[in-house]
């Protein structure tokens with residue numbers, strides 16, 4: 001187990017791009033999170049980000065960031081294709097890591113990252129932020145109480161419309177482009193939270209000119225008979241709703257389910273509503289969980305353990321192979 005860190009947790013941001021801004025904004029909500037350092041491939045950009053988001057130090061390389069002795073945990077916020085390299089860099093420097101979704105490009109890379117964390121005795125967690133919202137905790141609590149009986153079927157979607165640009169990370173196979181990896185992963189992770197590891201996985205996709213999926217429909221089957229029907233897209237907007245049907249009721253996470261503030265419990269002909277408004281961007285919840293784990297000396301979060309992240313990556317590998325999306329890194 002890693003050593004417990006008492007008191008504040010010192011955060012370093014690796015790859016200060018668009019999502020790092022939302023994460024850094026969320027960190028402001030946590031008194032236990034010290035905004036210690038930023039690392040960019042450009043010193044100027046690091047300094048600008050540090051100034052804007054209140055970080056103490058700016059480093060002009062990722063190497064300098066991970067070797068900063070006054071940083072406890074690195075938030076990896078580079079494009080998907082760069083997660084593997086950045087995580088290995090940070091873990092081999094002895095730093096804890098919170099890595100953005102999707103964890104890596106494929107399961108092989110994910111396994112190498114998990115092995116590096118174990119070898120270096122470092123905390124490691126996937127930044128699947130949806131998992132950590134208070135509304136999601138309520139969903140887990142309701143299921144544990146048996147509020148809808150045995151959960152049997154999940155319907156969930158996550159699609160948005162981006163303009164086609166073969167050079168953007170969203171459409172570039174070398175950068176892990178496609179809907180499945182960018183937002184389909186949220187649906188796969190939600191299904192995993194409810195049902196565990198699927199024993200059947202099918203995927204039908206529409207590929208765009210660069211060979212990545214611009215929309216996909218997934219069907220997952222589980223050993224206990226549960227099913228998930230998931231849709232994802234990067235060329236059209238979908239509803240962004242999730243419904244879990246159980247034998248005695250259903251739970252609805254209205255749009256946007258992946259950043260939930262509300263949930264509905266339907267049973268016995270009645271509807272009960274729960275609301276969980278939050279401040280700021282919502283990234284504070286996953287960051288708070290990482291801080292808690294570091295304070296307690298945990299190697300991984302029980303809310304999203306590494307073995308589950310690895311299973312999610314294997315499922316994504318299978319789904320991609322079913323619909324014919326291959327990356328150079330595969």
Ligand SMILES: NC(=O)c1ccc[n+]([C@@H]2O[C@H](COP(=O)([O-])OP(=O)(O)OC[C@H]3O[C@@H](n4cnc5c(N)ncnc54)[C@H](OP(=O)(O)O)[C@@H]3O)[C@@H](O)[C@H]2O)c1
Pocket residue numbers: 015016017018019020039040041042045046077078079080082100101102127129169182
């Ligand atoms: N949780 C969420 O809601 C959410 C939302 C959006 C995205 N994400 C995830 O966050 C990650 C980053 O997404 P983003 O949209 O923030 O990406 P982005 O802005 O395109 O890139 C983030 C930063 O990565 C660095 N970088 C390192 N290697 C790079 C390369 N080869 N090409 C481009 N940039 C490179 C750059 O920083 P420097 O040049 O300064 O080093 C860049 O500013 C993705 O994996 C994505 O899936 C999560």
